[in-house]
Amino acid sequence: MKTLDEIPGELTHAAEMAERTIKLNILSASEMITDIVILYKERCPEVNFQLSQKIDNKDWDIRVSTVIQDDNTKTTHTVLKEEIYLAVPIDSPFAERDNINLEEVHNASFICHDRTKPFSILTTGWCMSCGFEPKIVFESDSPSTVRDLIGAGMGVAFWPAYSWGTQRSSKVKLLHITHPNCTRQIYVARKNEKSSSPLKNDFYNFMTAYLNDLQ
Template identity: 30%
Template sequence: MDLLSLRCFQIVARLENMTKAAEMLQVSQPAISKLIGNLEKELTIRLFDRTGKYIRLNEYGKRFLAKVDLALQTLEDGKTELLDMAERPTGTVVIFIQVGSYLLSDMIARFRQKYPEAEFKLLQHENHRSNQVFDLCISSSPFRIPGTESVPVLTEEIMLAVPSGHRLANRKSIRLSELSTDSFISLKLGKQLRETTDSLCRAAGFTPRIIYECDEPSMVRSLVRSGLGVSFIPAVTWGGSQGSSVVLLSIEEPVSSRTIEISWYTNRYMTKIAHKFRGFIQEYFKESTTNNSL
C-alpha cells in the first residue's frame, strides 16, 4: 500500500469518476483502474460499487477515505513541521472565513509588512466539509467545527442601518419591534449573520420582510444608502459609519451583539507563520477596539 495508491484512491473517491481523476492526476485511466483494483485486492474489500461505467464510494470506501485523509494530512503536517524546524517555513496561511469583514485585507497587509514572506489562501463562506483543510477559521459563535479550539477576539454591537430619510432616523436607539413592518435588506440564508439577525427578529416577535438578499456586505450597505430598505450592520467588522445617507441606530431590545472567534485544529501542526498570524489577529482586534478606530 504505497502513497501513490492512497493519493489516487483519495482523488477517485472524491470525484467518483475515473476519467476526471485520470485528468487531474495526469495519468491514463487504465493506470488509475489498475491502482484502485490492486488496492482493493490488498485490502480484500471492495471500496466502490460499480454500475456499468459509473462508480460510487460504498460504506467501506467512506470509512477508508476518512483514514486516508487523516494519514495523508498527517504526513503533510510532518513535512511542514520539519521545514519549520529547519527555518525554511512554507509561509502559507490558509484561512477559512465565515464572517464578512473589510478588516481582513488590512490585517493581512499590516502582517505582511512585518512578515513579507507570508502568503495567504482564503476559503470564503464555504460549507465546512470533513476534508476541509485550514490553519485558522474566523467565525462568529456559536459556530463550531469538531476537533477545533476557539478563542474570542471581539464582541461587537449589531446595529440597525436606516436611510437618512427614515421615520426613525432622528433617534439614537430603537426597539427592534418598531421595525416589524419595514422592508429589510439582508445577507442570504446560510450566512452566520443572517441566522443571528433572523433570531433577533423572532425574539422581537416578528419575521422580517426581506426584499433584497445579497452575498456581500458591500452590496447590503449600498442598497441601504440607496434608500431601498433597512439592514443590520455589525458595528466593527462592517466598518462603522456608512456615510451621511445612512444612520446607524442602537437596538435597545433585544440585546443585539455577536462574538467573533478564531479557531484551529487541535490535532494538526500549526506552522510558525500561522501561529504568529493568530497572535497578530488577537492583538489587532484589541488595539483597534481600544483606539475606536474601526
C-alpha cells in the first residue's frame, strides 16, 4: 500500500523532469553548441539536457545539422552561414599569405574529420571540384587535436570559422579560401512548435539568437 501511495508523486516528479529536459541531437558544430548549453545552464540551472550525436536518432526536441531532412513534424531554419578556412602550419610557405586557392594544396597531406561525417563529405567535394582527392593522413573531430597536428607539421586541415572558433596557436595560420566558395549552412530544427514547452522554446530562441549574433 505504501508503494501504491508513492506512485502519484513519482509520476508527477517524472512529468516535471520531462518538462525540464531538452533533448538535443548535435550533428554539427558540437563545440559551439556545447558552449551555448553551458551558458544556458548558468542562466537556468534547473534545466536538464540529453545530448546525442546520432544521425538516425528520432527522439529529439532540437537538432543541429548542416543537412535539411524532409520531415513535416518539425520546422527548420537556416541560422548561420559559416566560412571554412584552410589551416596550415606556420612554417609553411603558404603561411605568409592571407588567402589561398584550394588547387594550390593538391599535393598536401590533410587532417580531416571522420570521413563518414557530413563535414568531411562536404570538404572532400570541394577538393574533387578542384581536380584532386585529398591525401588524408589522420582523422579527428577534436579541434585541439587537429590544431596540434597541424602545428607539428603533419598536414593542413579545413577549419570551421564559428564551430571551432579562432584557433589559439602560434604554430597555425588560418587562410581564407578564394576558390571554391568554401562555406556551409548550419540549420537548427525543432519539433512542432505547438507541442513544445515554454522552456524548450526559450532555449531554442536563446540558441538561435546566439548563432545569429555571430554573423
